Amino acid sequence: MDGIFLKVLNMSISASWLILAVILLRFLLKKAPKWAAVLLWGIVAWRLTVPFSFESALSLIPSAETFNAHNIQFETPAISSGIPAVNSAVNPVLGEIFAPDPMESVNPLYVWTGIASVIWIAGIAAMLLYAAVSYARVRRRVAESAPYEDNIFLCDHVKSPFILGMVRPKIYLPSGISDASREPVIAHERAHLARRDHWWKPAGFLILAVHWFNPLCWAAYILLCRDIELACDEKVVRRMDLAEKKHYSTALLECSTGRRPVSVCPLAFGEVGVKERVKHVLNYKKPAFGVIAAAVAACAMVTVCFATDPNGTVHSMRAASQENLPETADLREKYPEYFELGTFKGLEVYVWQMAENDYRFGLMYGTDREKTPEEKLALKGASAEEMARILSAYDIEDKDIFVIPWQNPISSYMVTEEMAKDPEYISRIRAMLGLDGVSAPSVRETVSVPGNDIPADDSGRISAEEAADAFGIPIVLPKNSNWIADAEYCLVDGNNLRITYHDLIADADCTLSVSKNADLDLPPMDYDEALNETWEGTTAGGQYITVSVRHERNHEKMTLAVWEYKEYQFAIMGEDDSNVVIPKAALNVIENLD
Amino acid sequence: MADIQLGAVEARFADIIWASEPVTSSELIKLAAAELSWKRTTTYTVLRRLCDKGLFQNNNGVVTSLLSRREFYARHSRKYVDETFSGSLPAFLAAFTSEEKLTAGEIAEIHELIDRAGE
Numbered sequence: 001m002d003g004i005f006l007k008v009l010n011m012s013i014s015a016s017w018l019i020l021a022v023i024l025l026r027f028l029l030k031k032a033p034k035w036a037a038v039l040l041w042g043i044v045a046w047r048l049t050v051p052f053s054f055e056s057a058l059s060l061i062p063s064a065e066t067f068n069a070h071n072i073q074f075e076t077p078a079i080s081s082g083i084p085a086v087n088s089a090v091n092p093v094l095g096e097i098f099a100p101d102p103m104e105s106v107n108p109l110y111v112w113t114g115i116a117s118v119i120w121i122a123g124i125a126a127m128l129l130y131a132a133v134s135y136a137r138v139r140r141r142v143a144e145s146a147p148y149e150d151n152i153f154l155c156d157h158v159k160s161p162f163i164l165g166m167v168r169p170k171i172y173l174p175s176g177i178s179d180a181s182r183e184p185v186i187a188h189e190r191a192h193l194a195r196r197d198h199w200w201k202p203a204g205f206l207i208l209a210v211h212w213f214n215p216l217c218w219a220a221y222i223l224l225c226r227d228i229e230l231a232c233d234e235k236v237v238r239r240m241d242l243a244e245k246k247h248y249s250t251a252l253l254e255c256s257t258g259r260r261p262v263s264v265c266p267l268a269f270g271e272v273g274v275k276e277r278v279k280h281v282l283n284y285k286k287p288a289f290g291v292i293a294a295a296v297a298a299c300a301m302v303t304v305c306f307a308t309d310p311n312g313t314v315h316s317m318r319a320a321s322q323e324n325l326p327e328t329a330d331l332r333e334k335y336p337e338y339f340e341l342g343t344f345k346g347l348e349v350y351v352w353q354m355a356e357n358d359y360r361f362g363l364m365y366g367t368d369r370e371k372t373p374e375e376k377l378a379l380k381g382a383s384a385e386e387m388a389r390i391l392s393a394y395d396i397e398d399k400d401i402f403v404i405p406w407q408n409p410i411s412s413y414m415v416t417e418e419m420a421k422d423p424e425y426i427s428r429i430r431a432m433l434g435l436d437g438v439s440a441p442s443v444r445e446t447v448s449v450p451g452n453d454i455p456a457d458d459s460g461r462i463s464a465e466e467a468a469d470a471f472g473i474p475i476v477l478p479k480n481s482n483w484i485a486d487a488e489y490c491l492v493d494g495n496n497l498r499i500t501y502h503d504l505i506a507d508a509d510c511t512l513s514v515s516k517n518a519d520l521d522l523p524p525m526d527y528d529e530a531l532n533e534t535w536e537g538t539t540a541g542g543q544y545i546t547v548s549v550r551h552e553r554n555h556e557k558m559t560l561a562v563w564e565y566k567e568y569q570f571a572i573m574g575e576d577d578s579n580v581v582i583p584k585a586a587l588n589v590i591e592n593l594d
Numbered sequence: 595m596a597d598i599q600l601g602a603v604e605a606r607f608a609d610i611i612w613a614s615e616p617v618t619s620s621e622l623i624k625l626a627a628a629e630l631s632w633k634r635t636t637t638y639t640v641l642r643r644l645c646d647k648g649l650f651q652n653n654n655g656v657v658t659s660l661l662s663r664r665e666f667y668a669r670h671s672r673k674y675v676d677e678t679f680s681g682s683l684p685a686f687l688a689a690f691t692s693e694e695k696l697t698a699g700e701i702a703e704i705h706e707l708i709d710r711a712g713e
Contacts, residue, residue, distance in 0.1 A: 143636045146603045156601025175602030249708045253701065275704050282708065 002110075005117035007051060012214045015047040018306035019216045025298055026223065032295035033287045034231035041204070041224040043303055048207050048217070120213065127209035138164060142172050152186060160255050161185045163198045177255070184236070184251035191235040197228050230280055237281050249278045331389055335380055338390045341365040346400035349387065350379055351429050352408035353415055359432065361387035366402065373507070376406055384432040391433060398435045405429075407481060407504075414481045460490045467497055471516055473568065476592040477501055478585060496521075503574060506581040508557075510574030512589065520569045525560070528553040535583045537590035539565070547586045551579075561586040565593055598647050598666070606630065607640050611650060612663040619655045 022040045029036060142164060145155040151168070154175040161173045171189040173182065192198060204224050211217040237245050252274055287295075332339050341347060346366035353359055362379025364371060382390065391401060405420035419425050467489045468474045477484045477499065487501040499512040513520055527550040535547040545563050552558035559576040561583050562569070570589065576582045600608060610625050611617060617625070622641065626632040632640075641657065644650050649666070650659050661669075 143633060144603060144640055146606045146630050154603055156603045246708050249704075253704050253708070275700070275707070278704055278707055 002113050002117050005120050006113065008120070008210060011048060011051065012211050012217065014309070015044060015211075016214065016216045018044055018047050018302070019220045021302050021306045023219070023223065025302060026227075029295055029298060031287065032291050032298075034227050034234050036292075036295035036299060037227040038200075038224070038231050039299055040302060041220065041227065043299070044220055045204065045207055047306075048211055123212045124209050127205075127212055131205065131209070142170075145172060146175070148173065152189075161189055163189055163192055166199060166202070169193055169198045174255075180247070181251035181254045184248040185255065187236050187248075188232060191232045195228075195232060195235065197232060201225065201228060229277065233277055233281050234284060237284050238286065245281055245284070249281050252277055252281070328389060328393060331382075331386055335363075335382060335386070335390060338363045338380075338382070339393060341394075343394055343396045343400065346402055347391070347394065347396060349391075349401060349403045349433065350376060350406045351403060352381070352406045352411055353413045354381075354408075354411045355413050358413075359384055359429065360408070361433070363387065363390060366400070377409075388432075388434040391435070398430075401430075401433075401435055403429050403433070403435075407485075409482060409504075416481055417485060417487075460492060462489050462491050464489055467491070467499075470494075471497060471514065471568070473565075473594065474592050475499065475512075475514055476589065477512070478588045484585070503576070503581055503585065506574065506576045506578060508575040510572055510582065510585070512585075513571045513573070515569045517567050518569075520562070520571050522560070522562075522571060522573075525550075525558070526553045527551065527560075533579075533583070535561075535587060537563070537587040539590055539593040541594045543593075545590050547583060547590070549579075549583050559583075563590065565590070598649055598661075598669075600644075600649075603630075604640060604644065607637075608644060608649065608666075609663070611644075611657055612659060616656050616658045619652065619657060622657055 022037075022044055025040060026037050141157045142153070142155050144157065145153040148154050152171045152173060155172045156175045158172055158174050161171065161177070163169050163171055171186065171193075173185060177185065201224075204221050208217055208221045233248075237248055240248065341363065342365045344366070345368070348364045348366050348371070350362040350364065350371075351359055352362075360381030361384060362376070362381060364375065364379070403426050405415050405425070407415050407420075462470070464474075464476065464487075470491060475489075475497065477487050483503065483505055485502045485504055487499060490498045490500070492498050495516045495518050497514040499514075501510055501512070502508070503510050513522075515521075531551040533549040535549060537545045537547055539545060543565075545565060547561050547563040550560045550562070552560075557575040557577055559572075559574060559579065559582045561572045563586060564570070570586070572582050572586050572589075574582055607626065607630065610629060611622065614621070614625060619638075619641070623632075623634050623637045626637040627634075641650070641652065645652055649661055650657055
């Protein structure tokens with residue numbers, strides 16, 4: 001609903017320029033036939049109702065979209081009126097009053113938009129209610145009528161002639177109308193029917209009901225009603241001589257007077273003053289060809305300049321430039337959730353690979369926290385082309401789009417840690433999405449460094465090979481990157497090695513400690529003896545090794561696996577719901593020993 | 595007797611009654627439906643109004659006149675009056691003119707405008 005309201009608001013604002021132009025042109029085209037003015041109002045109506053428009057380099061409309069739904073919902077509120085002075089005056093104030101509060105999910109202008117759209121709907125309802133009630137009253141009044149001829153009826157209870165009905169319109173005349181006035185009046189009403197004014201006027205009112213908040217639309221409707229009457233008069237008197245014109249003018253005057261004045265209804269505004277009409281009728285001459293040509297040219301000019309949108313204002317410049325990509329509308333249907341994201345903290349593009357050259361992309365709003373596995377698993381995998389198109393729908397700078405590699409568990413294709421952190425890998429993927437190929441890509445840490453007792457500096461950090469050299473034995477964690485991630489080898493001292501890693505299956509940070517010729521310095525813990533287990537492993541050399549597995553009494557998840565090999569003591573500690581992942585990691589380490 | 599005034603449509607309805615009285619109200623409804631395409635409720639409404647004006651009477655569904663057609667037109671000119679009603683036409687109807695308040699001076703001015711045209 002808010003979206004429709006904003007669309008109507010933007011249409012109303014851009015049509016206002018057209019209305020101003022038409023009002024100006026009406027003055028310039030005083031000599032032109034009035035049907036030209038009615039035609040111009042038709043262009044206004046088209047602009048007010050049809051949600052799409054053509055772009056034109058000649059467009060004089062400053063902006064096709066003053067209020068952008070996306071800006072209002074997520075960004076610092078701002079308008080783009082197309083007039084720099086207006087923007088620079090309004091936007092700082094908007095930004096100050098409706099500054100987004102980081103603690104709130106939406107910015108305040110969005111809330112106000114919601115309230116405004118409710119008021120808008122209420123206004124439409126009031127307008128339609130007025131129409132329905134007054135229509136019903138007239139219907140009741142004309143029930144008591146007598147047929148005169150054809151579709152013409154006499155009625156005691158009406159003051160001036162009018163047409164009622166859309167499909168089978170009937171002309172109602174006041175029964176007291178003088179014989180002299182009757183024929184001119186019937187001619188006028190028949191001209192209305194021939195011009196289909198009994199359709200255009202209600203149609204205009206319907207459009208006004210939707211745009212009731214726009215004062216210029218009220219002005220346009222009032223002027224439309226006047227122009228319709230004048231155009232209708234022109235049609236009637238076109239072939240009349242002076243005597244007939246005088247006769248017609250007298251009928252006009254009689255129908256406007258001679259009756260008691262009624263209370264002035266604020267909505268009976270549509271008609272034009274009888275004096276103006278009499279003058280118009282008496283002075284009417286067939287317009288010269290030159291005048292008609294000028295009027296047609298003026299209509300065409302107004303259409304091109306004010307009924308079209310300025311080039312390249314549709315939502316985003318990027319969208320317009322990527323025309324050969326899949327239609328955004330289809331994408332909105334396929335990935336609706338990717339089009340409704342807040343960009344306050346940037347956008348996060350998660351990328352995973354199903355095969356070597358099969359990249360999939362998921363999109364999420366930016367946050368400071370790491371996304372949960374559930375959130376990531378819910379992502380639909382779009383192609384690079386599709387994601388590029390989706391991103392182009394956002395008004396966001398490339399540097400605020402973060403590309404984050406992710407090992408999707410459903411994929412057997414491994415994205416290793418090295419690949420994920422390789423700037424070249426990231427920039428290649430950013431290039432696929434049409435993002436900055438050159439600027440330094442920003443990669444967010446996907447996993448925080450576990451353990452608090454790790455030295456803050458990197459002085460002790462070594463590679464697996466260096467660890468093997470320093471200790472004389474290979475110390476190897478499982479190679480499956482769906483299982484073990486972020487392994488970091490750290491030499492605490494000459495006899496102590498600490499390897500931290502993230503166990504993806506247990507979703508836990510674990511520590512493998514190895515000590516040579518010394519006892520392991522294990523933290524004091526209260527183990528539940530009843531849960532003690534032993535596991536058997538075999539080294540590459542065929543040696544059996546017993547792994548003792550213990551669980552913390554008050555924190556059953558906390559698991560410790562301890563074993564000895566030659567002069568080395570091993571321990572893996574971490575949270576393990578399954579009770580098997582840490583022991584299995586231990587057996588894997590053992591398998592790789594000599 | 596107070597002055598009775600009829601609108602042109604009311605007069606047509608009164609003519610139907612004068613032509614066929616005494617007439618039952620159900621017969622009258624049929625006649626009005628045939629001649630004026632009126633609905634039952636419209637006929638009842640107008641009949642009640644004319645009875646209130648003292649032109650007709652309705653005794654147990656039989657309508658008769660209190661004044662004959664000749665008596666009525668002897669006493670009243672054929673000049674019809676406009677019924678007064680409050681409110682004006684809805685803005686969206688295509689009407690001939692609007693009701694507007696013109697002063698006598700303005701009316702005279704427009705009359706002069708028409709008379710002088712073409713001179």
